[in-house]
Amino acid sequence: MTPVRRKRLIIVVVIVAGVAIAAALGLQAFRKNLLYYFTPVQVAAGDAHVGQRFRMGGLVAMGSVQRSPGSMTVHFTLTDMQKSVPVVYTGILPDLFREGQGIVVYGTLDKQGLFVAQQVLAKHDAKYMPPEVAAAIKKAKAAQQAQIAAKAAS
Amino acid sequence: MNSWHEFLSMGGYAVYVWPAYGTALVVLLANAIWPGRQQRALLKELRRRSLPSEERPT
């Protein structure tokens, strides 16, 4: 490599490294602002700006969904398996909204600790499978559970 | 998929699935056609310039 080319190579490396370091520092500084949502644990720890609107993500707790008859209002609990927050929402829910599903809610926390959501977005996981397989897994799990229960009873 | 009807309706998601594929088709086709046309136009222009000025079609 000629000295001129080596010099150019060094300049190119310095540009890329410099920008990478600047970007890393910048992203580090804005880390929290780049979060699209907070988890219930973060909310409990006081990370979210309570009183202001913010987003909270987690799973819809099993058996927590209660629809009020005759209205679009829905009550459920959002959990990250460590902390839970009760949520109320009025409006149309996305197709993927169901118990056990990851979702993101946008709204405010009131004084009683109830999250009043203005928007509910469903977050889907990275898992894909045919419906028959999902049904088979569910069946196998239920059978396993029944077996454990039978063992415990005997 | 078992039938054409099932295929086209995409389980009720047709309004999202087909525009997604349509957009991709249009963009990729445009990218496939464009460079060939540009090449022909450029060759034509270079040929016109290579002729002596009195022979140049106006």
Add this chain to the structure above:
Amino acid sequence: MFIWFHKLASPPYFYKFAGILAPWLAWLSLLVIAAGLYGGLWLAPPDYQQGDGFRIIYVHVPSAWMSMFIYMVMAVAAAIGLIWRMKLAHAVSAAAAPLGASFTFIALVTGSLWGKPMWGTYWVWDARLTSELILLFLYVGYMALNHAFEDRRTGDRASAILALVGIVNIPIIHYSVKWWNTLHQGATVFFGPRAEMPPSMYIPLFIMIIGFMVYFAAFILKRLQVEVLQRERNTAWVRALVAKS
């Protein structure tokens, strides 16, 4: 082998070589993409949660993958062009940019059309979507800067530096779903005991990625022919070529 590469880097040989290879690759890509679409839209089973709506994956993921891959090609070629002043390298960057921008655009639009029914919104400003949008701006910025100067060489060097600077965005796009809480889901695991997708679903996906790669190869060659013609318009070989045609 080395001599062959050296010969290939000379514009007249490259022009001829690209002219022969591009149509073959174009037809091959059509075949592979058709096979991938048949597998993805017809053969693959529906998803247990998203039904047939998940089939947008077969155009969304390959496009998003290409958008990052082409950026790497563009940036590496830009670096080679800056360091070794190789004639063809800057042409490769310039030819890659519009294709990269196209795939980025497709990834954004198809993602948006997928997000509406599943998430409940066309767009959110999460780290993954925002960094992919920045990628589109980088491509557009590259193309604008490349043509902004009277002298093509100045434009090549200025835009090459932009391409290099923008390379930091690539790991950000890739790891955004890990580094931050995003609405966009994480990367799917395809193989091993913790695989999150069965072969009947991922095989068409990989066929589509291969199809898009071949498509890219075909049309970057075609675009390079145009770039080479433009850049070498005053040389003897182009004059001879024009006279022959």
